[in-house]
Amino acid sequence: MLTEQVRQARQKVVLDHFRDEVRQAWDDVLSTFPEPHYELVPTMTVHDGDSAVRAYYRETRVAFPDQRHELISLRHSDDAVIVEFWLLGTHLGPLGRIPPTGSRFRVRMSAYFIFDEAETLVCERVYFDTLSILKQLLGGLDMKNPKNWLLAVQCFKGLLSMSSGQPARDLTETTPPTLVD
Numbered sequence: 001m002l003t004e005q006v007r008q009a010r011q012k013v014v015l016d017h018f019r020d021e022v023r024q025a026w027d028d029v030l031s032t033f034p035e036p037h038y039e040l041v042p043t044m045t046v047h048d049g050d051s052a053v054r055a056y057y058r059e060t061r062v063a064f065p066d067q068r069h070e071l072i073s074l075r076h077s078d079d080a081v082i083v084e085f086w087l088l089g090t091h092l093g094p095l096g097r098i099p100p101t102g103s104r105f106r107v108r109m110s111a112y113f114i115f116d117e118a119e120t121l122v123c124e125r126v127y128f129d130t131l132s133i134l135k136q137l138l139g140g141l142d143m144k145n146p147k148n149w150l151l152a153v154q155c156f157k158g159l160l161s162m163s164s165g166q167p168a169r170d171l172t173e174t175t176p177p178t179l180v181d
Contacts, residue, residue: 006119007076013121014074014081014113022068026057033121042130044167063100064089072108081113087128091137097158099151103140107132134159 013032020028030036036053039046047056061067067089075082088106109128116122138155141148 002076002078009119010076010081010115011074014083018069018071024061026054035122037123039123039125039171041125041127041171044171046168046170062093063091063095065092066090079115082110083113084108084110097161099154099158101137101141101151101155103137105133105136
């Protein structure tokens, strides 16, 4: 059973993490966990370690410089804080090989902030619907305007190139829990 003190301490870490992400204060965000580790389940990617996480931040903020969150709810479990939130942004830069569309997106997400026995944040595992984001980014293009046709083709080519990599083993090779009757 979690104590109220542990719940409050974990919640502060998570809320500081969220606030500092929006401020793009990367040193402050990374100070919330000593070994930065992100797992993005829908894209089957893992960003492990300081340099990999910083590269992830850089890539996403080039694509969405105004990326921000709106909290929906926050829950506690034995080893995690679970946050539901809206992620919002405007596609103003390339996202991998997907060129900027100028479209806005707003998608509901959940993140599991997982803590170890020493109450250290060890992982942020994020779940979201990529199709909802892509639909909003590409759906904002006026396809009646011929100048957007090339952009749409470039976006689809970019999507195809991004889907050709191997999924992270951390996300595909899991060990089932040992359940006690």
